[in-house]
Amino acid sequence: MAGVKIVEGTFQVSGANLFTKSWLPEGGPTKAKLVMVHGFSDHVDRYYDFFPSLARRGVAVYGFDQRGWGRSVRAPSDRGRTGPTAVVLADIAAFARSRVLPAEPAAAPVFVLGHSMGGGEVLTLAGTPEYRDLVARVRGWILEAPFLAFAPAVQPHWITVAGGRLAARVAPNFHLVRPVPPEHLTRDPAARRSIAADALLHNTGTLEGLAAMIDRAEALSAGRVALDPGVVRSVFLAHGTADVVTDIGAAEAWWRRQKLADGRFKAYEGFYHQLHADHGKEEFYRDVGDWILERCDDDTVRGGAPEAKL
Template sequence: MDFLISRNYKVTMKHFETKYTTHDNLVLYLQAWIPDQPKASMLLVHGLGEHSSRYAHFADKLVGEGIAVFTFDGRGHGKSSNPKPTAYFANYQDYLKDIDALFLKVKTYIPGIPAFLFGHSMGGGMTAAYVLEYRPEAKGVILSAPALQPADDVSQLLIAVSSLVSKLAPKLKVLKLDSNKISRDPEEVRKYDADPLVYHDPVPARTGYELLRIMDAIKEKAASFHYPLLLLHGSDDQLTNPKGSEIFFRNVASKDKTFHRYPELFHELINEPEKELVINDILEWIKARMSS
């Protein structure tokens, strides 16, 4: 992999970009930010409709604490979808295979240090499903506003017919997300709306159905989740349901589990006005487990 020196960050680090060909011949965009002397590593899985570069400011903070951050644009997202994002994937199991292959690369690229998993929103659901099914060797799992239960305003009829619609018209656009609900910071909403790598149209039927399948799979296996867990959710999140996080937290078998409930915060916790508090909570949790 070719390394590029980033000039956009205060902390000395290496930034690289590369591509990965999946088991079914899709080409995914990968990137990483690596400190000079990494003490830990993390694979970050982004949310529905967005892309990995939206986490550059978060990676900057992590690298400052010696944590290498690896991430990718998922199937149908960001630079992994040409000519433009579609937010479409046919089977969530393919997504889990991507995560598994890339987490192995993380652990191989910088061996001998603790490796963590971080997932936001849809990526949180994917990450939870991944560790429940694949049982990777991870030091801990961080789930930010994970998609573990349908939002309260999602039509029960839509949920009931989702399987049929996804088979008959998999790319039918069925549910549009309200960008005003991502953050209470108007500037963050403006940047999101103006970002050409963000998918702005309604979610494809198959993608929506696969998300429901993930939620069902997680509910069935939650009691076998044993990893150290940091769960984060805003009380006023209207894009992913905080109730799902509450239920998951109660049901997991982890002896080491922490749940930060942020009053009044919206969906993208690391893009809220209180983002420094949230990021610090994440860093403190990771650092406490890097040497344990």
């Protein structure tokens, strides 16, 4: 089993200087590369042993703090300032193209993982024709509790959503603090304390960014943005059954509409929103690593059905 080399740096794109971090196999071959896209009020250092565990198995992980989040925030005015969806997708695509995607077919295969808001972002990228060339070069997509709808317990009233969309046109960079309680994210008391103490988790969005996040979720759920099974090769969707942040029902409904030759859906019984930080997280780590490495060892498209019925 390989060791882990950690590399920190920055990535410049369209006037932004974004913080990057990579977890690379050391002392063994790189079998696969994984681009990681984090969620709302999150950053790449919040994933515990998830990325080191993958690197020890030969999966190099490359992540960056998105605009408005983590160590990519340089001033209070930057908080939550993600820009519209076009900017969000362009940032992800530029990072993948410059840092990860192979120049030749024989290079290690590339996978993309998105958590929560990041799950909705990578799905939108995968379903956007403009990025078809990039999407075709990705071996598989991993979705951890993707944001396709709010969980019923936290669903805002439609009037609030409509009003926010209108206000976003007038004052797109107006800040709104939208705390996500740590007790909604994980059952682990130590992880909850760590989340509450993390000054980088500012829970601040802009009207533009929040509206764009909701618009992406609605477009995916309604099928206005859809995957092309001729281009998207493999998808693994993982969701906790006790998630009170994103709606597992919406995730399952989206999943059942897909016509993927190689797909897996797994419901993690009793898990909360952050599978990577919850009790039993090692099962999720192992599942993701196994799923990636199976597609490196045998690069054939498998037939698949949802692992779990809800």
